[in-house]
Amino acid sequence: MIPLFKNKIIWLFLVILLCHGFFLIMNGICWDDYVLIPQLLSGNYNEVISIYSESGYILGGPAYLHIAYSFLFGSNLVFGYRFFAFIWIVLSGILVYKIFKKLKFKDLDSFFIASLASIYPAFKAAFIAIHAHYIFCYFVFILGVYIFVYKVKNNEFSLGLSQLFWRGLSILLFVLSFFTSSILVFYCGVLFFIITKDMIGRNSIKIMISSLFKYLDYWIIPMLFFFVEKTYFPAYGFYANQNELQFASTGKLLRVFAAFWKGIYVAIRASLSIINIPLFISIPAFVFFACYLFYRLIKEAIDSKEISNKLITYVFSWMLLILAIFPYAAVGKFPDSSYASRHLLLVGLPLALILFCFIRFIEKELQLGIKAVNIMFISLILLFSYVGIENYINWQYRFIKDESIMLQLKEMPYSKKYSTFFIENDTNKASSSIETAIYNYSYYEWSGIFNKVWKGEKWIGYDRDSVEENRFLKDRKCFIHRYNLADYDPSGPIADMKIFYPNKNKLITQRIKTIDVSKYYYFKWIKKDKLEGFLKSLVNVEITESQ
Numbered sequence: 001m002i003p004l005f006k007n008k009i010i011w012l013f014l015v016i017l018l019c020h021g022f023f024l025i026m027n028g029i030c031w032d033d034y035v036l037i038p039q040l041l042s043g044n045y046n047e048v049i050s051i052y053s054e055s056g057y058i059l060g061g062p063a064y065l066h067i068a069y070s071f072l073f074g075s076n077l078v079f080g081y082r083f084f085a086f087i088w089i090v091l092s093g094i095l096v097y098k099i100f101k102k103l104k105f106k107d108l109d110s111f112f113i114a115s116l117a118s119i120y121p122a123f124k125a126a127f128i129a130i131h132a133h134y135i136f137c138y139f140v141f142i143l144g145v146y147i148f149v150y151k152v153k154n155n156e157f158s159l160g161l162s163q164l165f166w167r168g169l170s171i172l173l174f175v176l177s178f179f180t181s182s183i184l185v186f187y188c189g190v191l192f193f194i195i196t197k198d199m200i201g202r203n204s205i206k207i208m209i210s211s212l213f214k215y216l217d218y219w220i221i222p223m224l225f226f227f228v229e230k231t232y233f234p235a236y237g238f239y240a241n242q243n244e245l246q247f248a249s250t251g252k253l254l255r256v257f258a259a260f261w262k263g264i265y266v267a268i269r270a271s272l273s274i275i276n277i278p279l280f281i282s283i284p285a286f287v288f289f290a291c292y293l294f295y296r297l298i299k300e301a302i303d304s305k306e307i308s309n310k311l312i313t314y315v316f317s318w319m320l321l322i323l324a325i326f327p328y329a330a331v332g333k334f335p336d337s338s339y340a341s342r343h344l345l346l347v348g349l350p351l352a353l354i355l356f357c358f359i360r361f362i363e364k365e366l367q368l369g370i371k372a373v374n375i376m377f378i379s380l381i382l383l384f385s386y387v388g389i390e391n392y393i394n395w396q397y398r399f400i401k402d403e404s405i406m407l408q409l410k411e412m413p414y415s416k417k418y419s420t421f422f423i424e425n426d427t428n429k430a431s432s433s434i435e436t437a438i439y440n441y442s443y444y445e446w447s448g449i450f451n452k453v454w455k456g457e458k459w460i461g462y463d464r465d466s467v468e469e470n471r472f473l474k475d476r477k478c479f480i481h482r483y484n485l486a487d488y489d490p491s492g493p494i495a496d497m498k499i500f501y502p503n504k505n506k507l508i509t510q511r512i513k514t515i516d517v518s519k520y521y522y523f524k525w526i527k528k529d530k531l532e533g534f535l536k537s538l539v540n541v542e543i544t545e546s547q
Helices: 008-025 035-041 046-053 063-102 108-117 128-154 161-177 182-196 205-214 218-234 251-273 279-304 309-328 338-342 350-367 369-409 413-417 444-456 473-480 510-525 530-540
Strands: 420-425 458-462 492-499 540-545
Touching: 008 063, 008 108, 035 046, 035 128, 035 161, 046 063, 046 444, 063 108, 063 128, 063 458, 108 218, 108 350, 108 369, 128 161, 128 182, 128 530, 161 182, 161 218, 182 309, 182 458, 218 510, 279 309, 279 350, 309 338, 338 540, 369 444, 369 510, 369 530, 369 540, 510 530
Parallel strands: 420 458, 420 492
Antiparallel strands: 492 540
């Protein structure tokens, strides 16, 4: 294949910058960041360590990454999180490119696989601070794979200092990556693929088994880590039983099954949503094509009496996709296209491989030229980048709305007399897209917003559409400093808050969001005197005492 680019690493960086670069200028926070970031900015590091210790992490491991970011960036912590998230994504992409080159994939193929894996539009919450250790652990895992492929695999095992160093370093990196537990399961599939890729189908079962035993330490030490973590560092307190395996009853097994298939569906839907074809048509078409390709590759292997690298790569791609989703399904976690897209952290690489196999199969069947194939890959890159940018614009639009709400709350000091707010947020209902709609806020997001505006921990908010009856009584254990609710009085006065657009019939399309976000940055950076007026005109806030 004639190379399109001379320096693939530079082009890979540009691809990632195109897709993810926007989140470097995003300036809002959401979800658990309203719990985490205030603790860090106030220097309450013991609370951060407690959060992760209660979550079942050995010695509160990931907390120290957050603390390190806090030391490095201080008051610019939000930017610091996004800066490092971008760096880890870039470095992971470069390492994936290098790994596939070492695994004897063509240079341009390695570039396209790394590009698609880095920007696949499934994990859409990389900018959220609480997810920082997921992205870091994934980078550490990929770095471990890189060292294994370049420095350990195919080298004779010896007790030499150099060999022991690289072997020990790669194992250490893998163990560190397991602070994101799902990577442990994914790791087993990746390691098996790398070790056995060149042996399958060559009458070398004994050699393959002996090779697996050659890396016995790579299997034993991670399992030992998992055993120690689950046995001696179980989740407790607020997070007790939050990630327990769901195999104890038929009902829980059904939940695992449902979560697994939803994971597969959402992961595949992420790429199909970019084409203007209804999902009830595109999803079955995708499944049919996937099965047909498997049939053709199997038939080809039977006819030639040899298992091709194409078949090996394709089968392992699906195996890795299953292993990427199963850990979350096993604890009953359902992914979506918003905050819970964190449960799709690992699907980018396997789906990039699957799409790569699809395009190579189409190339062969239709006898396409090099230019046509490259256009297909580049089109996918551009489409995935578009989805990524659109996602970040939607989140920034939410942050701008939050800024507008906070600005108006500052001008309502009389409302501080209320303790509980039941919130009807009509702006969430006005989106024209189900896929990109921003979901209801959690109570600790509202307590974080009130704390930021009114400087206290006396107020809580519940979205009217999602709150259960007497929910505020069930959350009594959360009325603590961690959730900005140390001084909250559940028996205090109650108010209704309504948030709506000045034009109540306005449908907020993607175009309108993009224009408003552009205006925001224009006023923020250039016409600063007009920013406040723009924010006040964006949404209206009304507060009335509950009857």
